[in-house]
Amino acid sequence: MIVQTEAIGRIVVGTDGSQRAFKAVEWAADRAVARKLPLLVIYVVPEQPSVALTMVPQAAEFEREEREQAKQKVNSVVERVQGLHPGLNVTGVVVEGNPAYVLSEWSRDAELVVVGARGQGAPMSVRLLGGVSDAVAAHGHGPIAVVSDHAIDHEGGPVVIGVDDSPEARSAARLAFEAAEVRGVPVVAIHAYDYGPRDAPWDAQTWSVAASRFKEQLATKVDEILAEVRDAHPHVPVEVRVVGARPQDALVEASQDAGLVVVGSRGRGGFAGLLLGSTSKHVLREAHCPVIVTRGKDEGPDEAEARWL
Numbered sequence: 201m202i203v204q205t206e207a208i209g210r211i212v213v214g215t216d217g218s219q220r221a222f223k224a225v226e227w228a229a230d231r232a233v234a235r236k237l238p239l240l241v242i243y244v245v246p247e248q249p250s251v252a253l254t255m256v257p258q259a260a261e262f263e264r265e266e267r268e269q270a271k272q273k274v275n276s277v278v279e280r281v282q283g284l285h286p287g288l289n290v291t292g293v294v295v296e297g298n299p300a301y302v303l304s305e306w307s308r309d310a311e312l313v314v315v316g317a318r319g320q321g322a323p324m325s326v327r328l329l330g331g332v333s334d335a336v337a338a339h340g341h342g343p344i345a346v347v348s349d350h351a352i353d354h355e356g357g358p359v360v361i362g363v364d365d366s367p368e369a370r371s372a373a374r375l376a377f378e379a380a381e382v383r384g385v386p387v388v389a390i391h392a393y394d395y396g397p398r399d400a401p402w403d404a405q406t407w408s409v410a411a412s413r414f415k416e417q418l419a420t421k422v423d424e425i426l427a428e429v430r431d432a433h434p435h436v437p438v439e440v441r442v443v444g445a446r447p448q449d450a451l452v453e454a455s456q457d458a459g460l461v462v463v464g465s466r467g468r469g470g471f472a473g474l475l476l477g478s479t480s481k482h483v484l485r486e487a488h489c490p491v492i493v494t495r496g497k498d499e500g501p502d503e504a505e506a507r508w509l
Contacts, residue, residue: 441454463479
C-alpha cells in the first residue's frame with residue numbers, strides 16, 4: 201500500500217540505483233536545496249505475485265533478498281546525496297508496485313515528482329512506445345519533471361515556456377515564473393504557429409506585411425495571457441517570442457541554452473482525451489535541458505478520462 205502522507209511538501213524522485221538514474225536524483229536534490237524543501241527518494245520493486253509464493257518454496261526468500269538489496273541501493277543513493285548536500289533533509293523509501301503507477305500516485309501530494317528518461321539516444325521501441333517517464337508525465341496529478349540522460353541544466357539559462365490560451369499553458373506559466381524567480385533568471389515565453397504550407401504561392405511582399413501584423417497581434421495576446429502572472433512576479437524579466445514554426449520544434453530549439461522548459465500536458469490543439477499532447481511528448485524526448493509538464497488548474501487524468509468516456 202502506498203502511504204501518501206510522506207510525499208506532502210517534498211520533492212520526490214524515483215531511482216533504480218543506477219548511475220543513469222542518479223542524474224535525475226542529483227537534479228532533484230539541487231531543486232530541493234534551492235526551494236528549501238525535503239527530498240524523498242523512491243525505489244520501486246515489483247509486487248510479488250501471490251501464486252509464486254505457493255508454487256516456488258524459495259519465493260519468499262527471494263523476495264526478502266530483493267527487498268534487502270533494494271534497501272541497500274536506496275540507502276546508498278541517500279548517502280551520496282547527503283555527501284553532496286550535507287544540510288539537505290533527504291529520506292529514502294522502498295515501495296512495492298509498478299514504478300509509473302507509484303510515482304503518479306505520489307504526485308498527488310508532492311511538490312514535484314522527478315523522473316529520469318532516455319533521451320535522443322533511446323532505442324526506437326522506447327521512443328515510440330514510451331517508458332516510465334512518459335507514463336508518469338501522462339498520468340501524474342501534479343507537476344512532473346523529466347530529466348533525460350542528455351539534458352543539461354544550463355546555469356543562468358532562462359526558463360522557457362510554451363504559451364497559448366489553454367488552462368494547461370496558463371498553469372505552466374505560473375510554475376515557470378516561480379522557477380525563474382527562485383533561479384534569478386528571465387522567462388522566455390514562446391508562442392509558435394504553423395500557418396499554411398511552406399511552399400504555398402504567397403506573394404512575398406504581401407505576406408511579409410501580413411505576417412508582421414499577425415505576429416504583433418499574437419504578441420499582444422501573449423502579453424494579455426501573461427499579465428496576471430507577470431504582476432505576481434514583477435522582478436522576473438520576460439522575453440516574448442512569436443515564431444512561425446511547429447511548437448515542439450520552437451521549444452526544443454530554445455532549450456539548447458535554457459535551464460528549464462515548462463510545458464502544459466496538452467495545448468490548445470490537443471484532443472481532450474489525450475493525457476499528454478504530441479508537443480509535450482516530443483519536447484520531453486528531444487529537449488536539451490530538463491522539462492516540467494504541468495496540468496491546468498483543477499484538471500488531472502481523472503477529469504480528462506471522464507470527458508473522453
